[in-house]
Amino acid sequence: MKNFIYLSLFFSFLAFSSVNAQTTTASKNAPARIVGVAKDNATGEPVPYATAALYKTGTEENIAGAVADDEGKFFITGMKTGDYTLKISFLGFETKAVNVSVASPTGDVNLGEILMTDEGVALEEVTVQGQRELIEERVDRTIYKAENDKTTAGGDGTDVLRRVPMLSVDLDGNVSMRGSSNITVLIDNRPSAIAASSITDALKQIPADEIKAVEVITSPSARFDAEGTSGVINIVTKKNNLQGMSLNIRTGTGLRGSDLGLNASARKGKLGFTLGGFGRSGYNILGGFENKQVVTNPDNSTSTILQSADTERTHLFGRYNFGVDYEIDKYNFLTGAVNFGIRNSKNAQENFLTERYLEGNLVSNLLRKTNSKDNSNSMDLSLNYTRTFEKKGKEISLLTLYTRDNRESSFINSLYSDDFQTIDSRLKNDNPSKNEEYTIQLDFVEPLGKEGNSILEYGAKNILRKAVSDFTYYEAMGEDGEYVESDNPSLTNAFNYDQNVTAGYVSYTTTLFKNYTIKPGFRYEYTTINADFKTEAAADIPSYGTLVPSLNLSRKLKNGNLIKAAYNRRISRPSLRYLNPNLDVSNPTQWSQGNPTLDPEFTDNYELGYSTYFKETMLNFTGFYRNTTGSIQAVRTVQDNGVIFTTFDNIGQEKAIGGSIFTNINISSKFSLNGSIETYYSMLDNGLTDPQYAASNQGFVVSGRMFGNYTLPKDWQIQLFTFARGSRVQLQGTSGGFAAYGLGINKQFNEKRGSIGFGADNFLTKEFKMRNKIVTPTIVQNSTNVMRNMNFKINFSYRIGKLSVDQRQRRKKSVNNDDLKGGDGGDMNQGGGVGVSNNNK
Structure with a gap:
């Protein structure tokens, strides 16, 4: 049963992909594309999985969109010739708006590097207009x-x-x-x-x-x-x-x-x-x-x-x-x-x-x-x-x-x-307890x-x-x-x-x-x-x-x-x-x-x-x-x-x-x-x-x-x-x-x-x-x-x-102890008990 379900999911994945398969290599006769790379203005590093949305200039009509890859690159197709506004957004960055003109129905409009600013930079100077999205979808999460939801204040x-x-x-x-x-x-x-x-x-x-x-x-x-x-x-x-x-x-x-x-x-x-x-x-x-x-x-x-x-x-x-x-x-x-x-x-x-x-x-x-x-x-x-x-x-x-x-x-x-x-x-009933880890x-x-397109991760833990x-x-x-x-x-x-x-x-x-x-x-x-x-x-x-x-x-x-x-x-x-x-x-x-x-x-x-x-x-x-x-x-x-x-x-x-x-x-x-x-x-x-x-x-x-x-x-x-x-x-x-x-x-x-x-x-x-x-x-x-x-x-x-802005921003790492069933409720002891550490991970 397990193997059957696994194979069904795998072949469903391939079948769906084949129906939607698209080539990403542009040719002279290929439909027009808008191409760009999202990068952090402070560090020059790519912004992976940034969201790009294309709007008709002067309106809120969304024409097309794309999600950047691991290197911050994105490709947008499906638009006609005309003038557009491109909005690039990602968690922790101010939304970046770029004016784009598509003059030909074929070929690429290369925007080059689009520099995104950490949202903390513009706290005093900029008022962001429009409704910011609450949900972002990534490959694995x-x-x-x-922070965009004020009802929880x-x-x-x-x-x-x-x-x-x-x-x-x-x-x-x-x-x-x-x-x-x-x-x-x-x-x-x-x-x-x-x-x-x-x-x-x-x-x-x-x-x-x-x-x-x-x-x-x-x-x-x-x-x-x-x-x-x-x-x-x-x-x-x-x-x-x-x-x-x-x-x-x-x-x-x-x-x-x-x-x-x-x-x-x-x-x-x-x-x-x-x-x-x-x-x-x-x-x-x-x-x-x-x-x-x-x-x-x-x-x-x-x-x-x-x-x-x-x-x-x-x-x-x-x-x-x-x-x-x-x-x-x-x-x-x-x-x-x-x-x-x-x-x-x-x-x-x-x-x-x-x-x-x-x-x-x-x-x-x-x-x-x-x-x-x-x-x-x-x-x-x-x-x-x-x-x-x-x-x-x-x-x-x-x-x-x-x-x-x-x-x-x-x-x-x-x-x-x-x-x-x-x-x-x-x-x-008295129940003193102590947990150490x-x-x-x-x-x-x-x-x-x-180009570092493949990544090997390995490690050990105790x-x-x-x-x-x-x-x-x-x-x-x-x-x-x-x-x-x-x-x-x-x-x-x-x-x-x-x-x-x-x-x-x-x-x-x-x-x-x-x-x-x-x-x-x-x-x-x-x-x-x-x-x-x-x-x-x-x-x-x-x-x-x-x-x-x-x-x-x-x-x-x-x-x-x-x-x-x-x-x-x-x-x-x-x-x-x-x-x-x-x-x-x-x-x-x-x-x-x-x-x-x-x-x-x-x-x-x-x-x-x-x-x-x-x-x-x-x-x-x-x-x-x-x-x-x-x-x-x-x-x-x-x-x-x-x-x-x-x-x-x-x-x-x-x-x-x-x-x-x-x-x-x-x-x-x-x-x-x-x-x-x-x-x-x-x-x-x-x-x-x-x-x-x-x-x-x-x-x-x-x-x-x-x-x-x-x-x-x-x-x-x-x-x-x-x-x-x-x-x-x-x-x-x-x-x-x-x-x-x-x-x-x-x-x-x-x-x-x-x-x-x-x-x-x-x-x-x-x-x-x-x-x-x-x-x-x-x-x-x-x-x-x-x-x-x-x-x-x-x-x-x-x-x-x-x-x-701090130009030396670094990604911080810390221990992840993802362990233990049963630490998810407040009724663990029901009148006195002890809870092992890391049941929250």
Whole structure:
């Protein structure tokens, strides 16, 4: 089946290419072409994949377009004789407009080198007219230009990712790509301890105003770690490579949160510094839940449990960084950075009522309240060295990274007596934890051939992880009684987990027949694990090696159209969200515990995509097939006391086939729309034959989004965003769908040094309800989570200082640890746990 699908994709790719094959060699009788090369005005280097769009002079009518190749060269055909305006654009550069006259229906109009200016140069002097595109399509990725989206002002990284094609962010902030939450998230091409424990919490710590772009890489090459079933997300923050000094101040406040950020930078000659900090608080985040579960007990009797509670959440996030870079000489470059993060989160469940019925008769009626805390501090320390050569493109880099995350998680369950007025007993769980990681990586880039049109990349990497989870349960009588430590080893223990991953890779990129690009690669990773408990023998977890192949193909067509096909194999190692043996009993009817002996998952991904442009519209079509074996799935059983106990095992197989359509439409110079529709058919099976535990499920999942931007006179803008996702198929039931929307208006002033804006989220909806369902032979559970997300906010920012072009701009490199399944949600510990570093990559 796998070979058949792969061959089908490959032959579909060739068939489509042959239909659209065009010769790029102009002759005297060939149709007229506009030829040019996009280059960086500051460095003289080519600007690969720059977008060229041809307009009829004096109008917004788009006639034709093209995407530049790796050397910045582009060719435009399909126009008649006449006068035109050519606009060249690329992420990080000002849009360049060039007047072009086509006098003959044949031959070339050679524009030569078109010099593009870094957008930072013209911050004071130039006002760019027209609507700048939000989406850029490259051979191996889709780029969302977040800095052009003003609706996210005053928000955080979660607000930005909700607008990115192929991504879905639920109401809790959990991120998924094409229906899978097992993704790799990088920040500036590297991991971060700030995001190690939870991607969800990390995104809340990154201010939206500091995100320059989001890159969605659905088919990672061999140089990326083999982790991430669905692909890689790289969040690119705004970095400063300009001369001079600058200070940016931004703040915002709303009904449910406030934030304050300061960022400063200075550069003189070869030495540059950055210093910044951001704090965000959340309050008045109210909600609730209802839960009904019908359980068939071991004695075949039937229990019905009804639960309800009111919830309130508060949090405080902080992120602080200091960076330095130094150009030793023309060929040697050093960068270093220190990042600190803090997180304090409190969750309360009040009026937590549990009613238990046996064969329809009420047998118990309990009231409790639950208070949980999740506090942490983290640090990243990196030092990187890059060596370039006289030969263009040749490069050697040595990258190092140390990360640490200290965490304190706890919860207290207070049980009321029969009168529901006084506290009868309390149960407390403390779970301090520490995660450390040491990484070293050596990369080589070697251009081949006379013109360097082929590139060989190879390297090696080692990641050493150390994690400790020390968990203890205490019991106390009454409201003021002294806590007594539990002597049950399943409730009080310490878990040590050491993992070492050694990897090597090779990747080769070359151009065939001028318009074809092929990029094959292989990566081998060898993993060793040692795990033990304080009161038990060490867990026996064997070492394993993994060969991970990848293949990317692309074909450039006329007018900038692009078709691409890809295959890659991925591995998903379980994070401590699945491994941690800390028993979570915060909900008295639903207990959960990790499994330290889990094996990794393996996934084969196939993809076929096509991008096209016509007039003012860009369209992207993508189809994919994904097959996962050894999938980590939840295993639920009913205990003798009627409690549902959940753990995890490698028992599942997941298949998904689907596609997406994305479009960006410039209706006029002032009005633009973009949106997408995504759907896939999910097929899940746990492979078990025992009817007590066997489970399978399948069905469609559909989601869509729309974003509109309208530019008003005098530097005002108004923007509207909406997103909706239907129910998601799960192995044992469904996860409820949801919708969200927002409206923003923004005014820039003082030559765009400052801005002030107003935003409203979900302003017509008091609350959202998400309905989830679990069905097994012995369990039927229906739950409803309520979130009150209506929010109004005011944001303000102002920039002090002036920057000028730095002629010595260099590409910075850093470590990418793309690892671990299960770090994508904030519920990793559920009452105390530990999160291994790098599950955000």
